Amino acid sequence: MTNPALPKVCIYGAGSIGAYVGGRLQAAGVEVSFIGRERIARQVAEHGLHLTDWQGADIHLPVDTIRFTTEDASATEADVIIVAVKSAATDEVGKALRGRINSDVAVVSLQNGIGNARTLAKHLPDNPVLTGMISFNVLQRGNGHFHAGTEGELMCDPHPRLEALLDYFQAGDLPLELRPDMHAVQWAKLLMNLNNPLNALSGIPLHDELSQRDYRRSLALLIDESLSVLKRSEIRPAKLMPVPMSLLPWVLRTPDWLFARLAKQMLAIDPLARSSMWEDLEAGRVTEIDWINGEVVRQAQKVGASAAANLRVIELVKAAEKGGKRDWSGAELLSELKRALAAP
Ligand SMILES: NC(=O)C1=CN([C@@H]2O[C@H](COP(=O)(O)OP(=O)(O)OC[C@H]3O[C@@H](n4cnc5c(N)ncnc54)[C@H](OP(=O)(O)O)[C@@H]3O)[C@@H](O)[C@H]2O)C=CC1
Numbered sequence: 001m002t003n004p005a006l007p008k009v010c011i012y013g014a015g016s017i018g019a020y021v022g023g024r025l026q027a028a029g030v031e032v033s034f035i036g037r038e039r040i041a042r043q044v045a046e047h048g049l050h051l052t053d054w055q056g057a058d059i060h061l062p063v064d065t066i067r068f069t070t071e072d073a074s075a076t077e078a079d080v081i082i083v084a085v086k087s088a089a090t091d092e093v094g095k096a097l098r099g100r101i102n103s104d105v106a107v108v109s110l111q112n113g114i115g116n117a118r119t120l121a122k123h124l125p126d127n128p129v130l131t132g133m134i135s136f137n138v139l140q141r142g143n144g145h146f147h148a149g150t151e152g153e154l155m156c157d158p159h160p161r162l163e164a165l166l167d168y169f170q171a172g173d174l175p176l177e178l179r180p181d182m183h184a185v186q187w188a189k190l191l192m193n194l195n196n197p198l199n200a201l202s203g204i205p206l207h208d209e210l211s212q213r214d215y216r217r218s219l220a221l222l223i224d225e226s227l228s229v230l231k232r233s234e235i236r237p238a239k240l241m242p243v244p245m246s247l248l249p250w251v252l253r254t255p256d257w258l259f260a261r262l263a264k265q266m267l268a269i270d271p272l273a274r275s276s277m278w279e280d281l282e283a284g285r286v287t288e289i290d291w292i293n294g295e296v297v298r299q300a301q302k303v304g305a306s307a308a309a310n311l312r313v314i315e316l317v318k319a320a321e322k323g324g325k326r327d328w329s330g331a332e333l334l335s336e337l338k339r340a341l342a343a344p
């Protein structure tokens with residue numbers, strides 16, 4: 001039984017993150033509706049939602065309890081809309097919502113990258129458009145099953161409607177922190193997401209990839225380059241991990257045996273978990289590379305800095321989107337990035 005005084009939530013883009021977050025909120029007692037595509041709609045209509053996590057949570061939401069539609073209009077009933085489409089679809093969502101929702105509806109972008117909330121706000125100038133961040137991994141296992149494969153949390157700009165939901169996020173094992181420095185949080189998350197393309201190009205699960213030094217050295221190169229761009233831009237990423245961001249490249253470069261000791265938390269990943277960019281390549285979809293490494297390159301251009309390694313990764317992912325190589329070894333990736341850095 002849901003509490004009628006509680007803000008109603010609509011998940012716009014019920015894929016890995018949307019279905020998991022919305023499902024956990026519904027299981028905690030929030031009234032949730034889902035807007036998604038036919039593929040997930042069919043799974044949910046047949047199996048309901050099955051939500052599991054790396055700590056053993058196992059929740060079933062029966063078919064008849066789930067309000068899932070492929071029509072945009074259902075968003076009009078919600079008090080909070082959580083947008084969880086991939087970045088390439090954000091503009092389309094903004095257009096679909098324009099003129100359809102009351103101005104007091106809080107719209108939360110729970111997406112990677114830096115610019116998605118801005119894209120939504122362009123279409124929704126009268127609404128509070130909030131920047132959110134989710135740090136854990138969710139993978140689709142088919143038949144309405146969504147699995148959270150790492151620990152992590154949610155963060156968002158403060159808003160009274162989210163304050164009213166805080167206990168429910170907590171009850172759903174989705175600890176939500178409302179904080180005023182979301183721009184810094186987004187950049188810190190983006191630095192972690194620099195591993196998304198490496199994981200996607202490696203073709204192997206995150207745990208196996210991060211256990212190999214050459215992939216980590218490649219990531220360290222991308223982070224170093226991005227940190228120097230941020231420094232020149234006077235952007236200070238938030239501290240989201242026990243290790244300060246400036247030390248992370250050093251930790252990543254340590255030999256496997258030492259890394260396994262120093263970075264236990266980074267390797268505490270479900271053995272099957274992979275980055276969301278791997279899922280995009282696997283499904284033949286356009287990836288978020290332009291919204292992740294692309295942000296670094298754009299920022300570098302603004303301040304006259306170089307982002308050669310990030311540019312090279314973008315090229316490799318774009319080639320993979322067109323059917324190119326997707327089984328790069330760590331050594332191969334590292335030598336591609338070093339070559340890009342050494343080029344005049
Ligand atoms: N997956 C993860 O572990 C994490 C993801 N993120 C971020 O969260 C965001 C969402 O990622 P994720 O959940 O993986 O993405 P998914 O692709 O799994 O989910 C998005 C869903 O939205 C659907 N969709 C796209 N456009 C529309 C539309 N106009 N109307 C309704 N539904 C639509 C998609 O359908 P279709 O596929 O048919 O286009 C898809 O089912 C991304 O920014 C990602 O980077 C952040 C942290 C972790």
Ligand SMILES: CC(C)(CO)C(=O)C(=O)O
Pocket residue numbers: 112134135136137138192193196274275276277
């Ligand atoms: C959770 C994480 C960092 C890596 O899986 C991610 O954001 C993603 O896959 O997009």
